[in-house]
Amino acid sequence: xxxxxxxAADTTADARSAHEGDGGGQPTRASxxxxxxxxxxxxxxxxxxxxxxxxxxxxxAFLIVPCLLALGTGFVDGDGAPTLDNLAALGxxxxxRAFASSAAVSAVTAVAGAVVGAVxxxxxxxxxxxxxxxxxxxxxxxxxxxxxGVMLAFAFIATIGIQGVVTRLLIDVAGVDLxxxxxxxxxxxxxxxxxxxxxVPLMVITFMPAVSGLRPQWSEAxxxxxxxxxxxxxxxxxxxxxxxxxxSLLLLFANAxxxxxxxxxxxxxxxxxxxxxxxxxxxxxxxxxRENVAGALALGMVVVMAVLMTGYSLLQRRTERWxx
Amino acid sequence: MSARTTGAPRSTTAGGAGTVARRTALVVVGAxxxxxxxAMVAFSLRSADGTGHDLNHWLAIVDxxxxxxxxxxxxxxxxxxxxxxxxxxxxLVLLVPAMVLVHLRHPRLVRPLEFVCLVxxxxxxxxxxxxxxxVYSVVSRVAGSGAWTLALAYGVTVLPYAYRAVQSDLAATDxxxxxxxxxxxGSSWPRxxxxxxxxxxxxxxxxxxxITVAVVLGEFTIASLLNRVNLQTxxxxxxxxxxxxxxxxxLISLAFAFVLLLVIGRxxxxxxxxxxxxxxxxx
Numbered sequence: 001x002x003x004x005x006x007x008a009a010d011t012t013a014d015a016r017s018a019h020e021g022d023g024g025g026q027p028t029r030a031s032x033x034x035x036x037x038x039x040x041x042x043x044x045x046x047x048x049x050x051x052x053x054x055x056x057x058x059x060x061a062f063l064i065v066p067c068l069l070a071l072g073t074g075f076v077d078g079d080g081a082p083t084l085d086n087l088a089a090l091g092x093x094x095x096x097r098a099f100a101s102s103a104a105v106s107a108v109t110a111v112a113g114a115v116v117g118a119v120x121x122x123x124x125x126x127x128x129x130x131x132x133x134x135x136x137x138x139x140x141x142x143x144x145x146x147x148x149g150v151m152l153a154f155a156f157i158a159t160i161g162i163q164g165v166v167t168r169l170l171i172d173v174a175g176v177d178l179x180x181x182x183x184x185x186x187x188x189x190x191x192x193x194x195x196x197x198x199x200v201p202l203m204v205i206t207f208m209p210a211v212s213g214l215r216p217q218w219s220e221a222x223x224x225x226x227x228x229x230x231x232x233x234x235x236x237x238x239x240x241x242x243x244x245x246x247x248s249l250l251l252l253f254a255n256a257x258x259x260x261x262x263x264x265x266x267x268x269x270x271x272x273x274x275x276x277x278x279x280x281x282x283x284x285x286x287x288x289x290r291e292n293v294a295g296a297l298a299l300g301m302v303v304v305m306a307v308l309m310t311g312y313s314l315l316q317r318r319t320e321r322w323x324x
Numbered sequence: 325m326s327a328r329t330t331g332a333p334r335s336t337t338a339g340g341a342g343t344v345a346r347r348t349a350l351v352v353v354g355a356x357x358x359x360x361x362x363a364m365v366a367f368s369l370r371s372a373d374g375t376g377h378d379l380n381h382w383l384a385i386v387d388x389x390x391x392x393x394x395x396x397x398x399x400x401x402x403x404x405x406x407x408x409x410x411x412x413x414x415x416l417v418l419l420v421p422a423m424v425l426v427h428l429r430h431p432r433l434v435r436p437l438e439f440v441c442l443v444x445x446x447x448x449x450x451x452x453x454x455x456x457x458x459v460y461s462v463v464s465r466v467a468g469s470g471a472w473t474l475a476l477a478y479g480v481t482v483l484p485y486a487y488r489a490v491q492s493d494l495a496a497t498d499x500x501x502x503x504x505x506x507x508x509x510g511s512s513w514p515r516x517x518x519x520x521x522x523x524x525x526x527x528x529x530x531x532x533x534x535i536t537v538a539v540v541l542g543e544f545t546i547a548s549l550l551n552r553v554n555l556q557t558x559x560x561x562x563x564x565x566x567x568x569x570x571x572x573x574x575l576i577s578l579a580f581a582f583v584l585l586l587v588i589g590r591x592x593x594x595x596x597x598x599x600x601x602x603x604x605x606x607x
Contacts, residue, residue, distance in 0.1 A: 052430075055422035058414070059440055062480045066455030067447050073454065116353060123350035126343045137350075139585035144357075146485075147542035147581045150556045151574035154563065155360040158367035158571050165363040197360065200353070258448030261544035265560055275450045282454065282549055298451040309446045 071302060073295030086296035095277060099300065101188050102273040106256035109195040114249045116196075117203020121211040124204070129212065141201035148198050149261030156194045157266075160185060188272045194262050199252050206251055210244030210319050247315030254308040258301065274301055361575075368572045381568040394569065400558025403471040407554060408540040410475035412533040415486045418479070420529065423487070424521055427494050428503060441487035449481055449545040460550055474552055481546070482539045486532040493528030531588045538581045 077083040089095060127134045144152070159166050160178060162185070170176045184190055214237060222232040260275040271280040274297060281294035369377040384390055391398075419441075426433045444452070456477055463473055502524060506516040522529065544556035555577065563570035 051425045052422050052433075055418045058418050058476070059480065059483075061459065062456070062476050063440070063443060063452075063483075066452050066459050066477075067443070068455065069458055070447075070451050070453075070455030119349050120353050123346040123348075123353070126346035126350070135586060135589040137354075138589050139582050140357075142585045143538070143578060143581045147538050148578070149542050150544045150560055151542070151578055152360075154559070154567075154571050154574040155364050157563075157567065159360045159363035163567075165366045166359070197357070200357075258450060260448075260450040261548075261556070264544070264548065265563075278450055278454065279549065282457070294454045298454045301451055302447060305446045305448065305451075 070295060070298045073292045074297075074299045075295070076292060086292045087299075089293045089296050090300050094271075095274075095297070098272060098274050098277045102257055102275075105188060105191050105195060105273065106253045109192060109199045109256050110249055110252035113196055113199025113203050113252050114207075114245065117200045117207055117248075118211075118245065120200065120204050121208050124208060125211060137204075141204045143201075145198050145202040145205055149259075150265040152194050152197050153262045153265035155197070156185075156190075160193065186267055188267075190266060191263055191273075194266065195256050195259070198259075198262070199256060202252060202255055203248055206248045207244060210241055214240065243315045243318040247312045247319060250308045250312045250315070254305055254312070257308075258305060361578075364571050364575050368568055368575065370568070382572060385569055385572055393566070394562070396553065397558045397562050397569070397573070400553050400555045403553055404541050404543075404555035406472055407475045407478055407543075408537040410472050411478040411482060411540045412536040414475060414479035415482060415532055415536050416529060419483065419486055420490060420525070420532070421517075423490055423494060424499070424517075424525075428500055438487065438491075441483040443483075444481050445484050449543075450549075452477070452481070453546050453549045456546065457550060471552065471554075474547060474550070474554070475540075477546055478540050478543060479536075481543070482536045485535045485539060489531035489535060490525060490528040493525045497524045499524060527591055530591060534584045534588050538584050541577060541581065 074086045075082055075084070077085065124134065124137065127137075148155075156164075158164055161167065162179065162183060167178050170178060179185070218236050218240075219229075219232045222236060227235070258275065260279070263273055263276055264279060267276060271277045278294050278297045278301070281297060366377070368381050369379065370381070371378045372380060385394070423437065426437050460473070460477075463476070467473055499521065502520050503516050506520045507513075511519070541555060543554065544560070546552075547554040548557045548560070555573075559570050559573055562573075
């Protein structure tokens, strides 16, 4: 759901640093050009503004207005009168439990995904950055991280569903029944493996630019100064990569927290996590007194997402210091 | 060997043993990640009585006798393809000119534009759909409830991906100098756009279009909660009666998305090898 694209992921950092790099030069260039071609700029300006209008209207109607509506409906009742009752629904034990489940699933898959993903990034440094294998891994990571959704749920139904290939294989060959203690696959624990299946690739996409930003010169400098490889790891690699790692961890948490499609395809009954609570609130919109609970849930979710993404972008800024 | 020396200079310091360990890690994780895909293939090849393997489920998909059963699926595929094309056009016709204009004429708006384009990361589809429901009740009154209308929302959800794809090209090209040169030589603005801007940004435009197509083909949240039919909602519906068909189509669409993204990656890699003097190289 979140972040960068494929190969663009690698170039984003460069692009942004290039962009930031010319930030210092920009004011002077802008002022000099306004001195130089002042009159013609004035003449062209209306046309240039007109060019932005269609985009602005589109974004207004399909991004800004929906955002405000989604967050605003939490504060009005069914008749449009302002109320805080919907927000009180956020204190409902069922909803609190949904937020807790969401947080637990997100935390477990974010930490596990970040660790495995970091190992994959370390492995990727042994491949040519522009080679065919690397391209294939990049493309596969993007597919799984961003476009899987429902299809990843099917993949795991075919693998460890009740009739899944691995489930049957384990029973036939090893005599192990995955579901001896009840079918947990269509419950919250069943989300862990499918979620990991998109979290690890997302980690690869977001963390790889930082790993490829490690300069060989740094390890040479450590070696020249008489340091060991262990010291290079502990004193250089870990401090340089730490902000990127923690930032990616936050992004992974946010990604799992807001992911809907996989859970919706797996769990058709009940609303154990927040996105499924929103589904339930939207579908049962006519239930008396719960008209705008979806809005309150959306607000709660956006608050969590905003905190996570702010942390991510602050850490990202620190990370880019080493990528120039 | 030559691959290592040209591609990864750092591996010379890490040594051969490090390379073996790193590649082993890749192979282990890769094998684990191949399990669900392999399971999907094996699942789809199960014979009807569940004992052996055959191609019957694959043949059933293309069997004209099942046309009625898969009618919903055909509608979903058609809608998704239409939505993918319309969304890609929206991105190219609305977002790209706005980005170019801001880049060339309103450098002060670069930050606000970036902020707006990245909003859909913080406001995920499941939240956006809460606000889209009332918007679409207006849209369907004004423009009808044609399947294509959903593309207006899909275009917004792909803004972060498309923005980054185009932005990386925009930052690497000195478009300001190029367009000023074209204008000085007497080219009109439309001509400059067609002959200078679009060719300079072709890799970014291609990447943005392909990513849009891939994201739209995989979209489920908005379509499902607005009660629209697209590929993913149709897959979920079919999976209830015929899980094999759902798994087969999921495999096909994953493969299709993989090919799309592989093309973007290769185009990017080839483009990066092209020795053009970027701004970064100059600074």
